[in-house]
Amino acid sequence: MKLFRRSLLAALSLAALASTGAAIAQDFKPRLIRFGYGLNEQSNQGRAAKVFAEAVEKASGGKMKIRAIGAAALGPDTQMQQALIGGAQEMMVGSTATLVGITAEMALWDTPFLFNNTREADAVLDGPIGQKVLDKLQDKGLVGLVYWENGFRNLTNSKRPVGKLEDLNGIKLRVMQNNVYLDSFKTLGANAVPLPFSELFSAMETNTVDGQENPYNTILSSKFYEVQKFLSVTNHVYSPWVLLVSKKWWDGLNAAEKKVLQDAARASRDFERKDTREEATRALADLKAKGMQINELSPAESARMRDKLTKVNASIATQVGMDLWRDTQAELAKLRGQ
């Protein structure tokens, strides 16, 4: 009897083992996932894309393969978004700002000075408000998995140091293709020109535009210091990136495959934020060493800029909806212990 019981148990556990093995083989179909992004391979975006790719391949036993394609080789953000919606491309990571034409709620993240620090950004983006905004993508044919950090944006140009608002007058400034950015920089007095990121370097090189704004990491990894002399520390907005999946393609995945992508997305997010923040602390010194002239704004000038920019808040609130706007303000007040 005892012997019988033991062999039965052994048989059962063998069967269990076999069925998990079978489950793995069945659960993951061979899949090639084209994953596009706009910066180059050596950027924070490129490094995190690699981490994501490795996590997906490992968790699927090599069945799900990510082909990460950087430097906007699959097109600028807006083109990739359309390819995802149509099902011609599976995944991408890019700016939330270029999604505003598709999902108006994304404009929330374009609010100047919305977050005071990365702690606030992480809490709101990873919390119910961030999720609510991601969920809005579904009706538009996109699935948003997580937010990565692009970072706090700073101003560069080839004309002069910007130390006060008036210094922006007449500066041709490239902005992301988005009405909030356009309004913000027009309000500040710049001559704002929307352009895709992939056209930015050559536009600056040929003086089609005088300046742009991006986090230190990007100014460094995209070698903007070669064509921009002045960097003004403005930290005027915190910009997230978002990891997107084609909904058409996503709907054909089974639960195990979806979980692999979700888990890898979260792991890549944690890596990316840490890596980006480490790089940002070093980047300013690197940019100085490359010859950029860096200036801070006086607290009074900073406050003037901030005041001017709050004028765009009313139109952002209308765009994203009053409920979402108020919930965000309430959440921030709570985080700030107010």
Ligand code: TF8
């Ligand atoms: C910009 C953004 C870029 C992103 C990137 C290409 O200025 O900050 O970093 O769109 O994904 O366009």
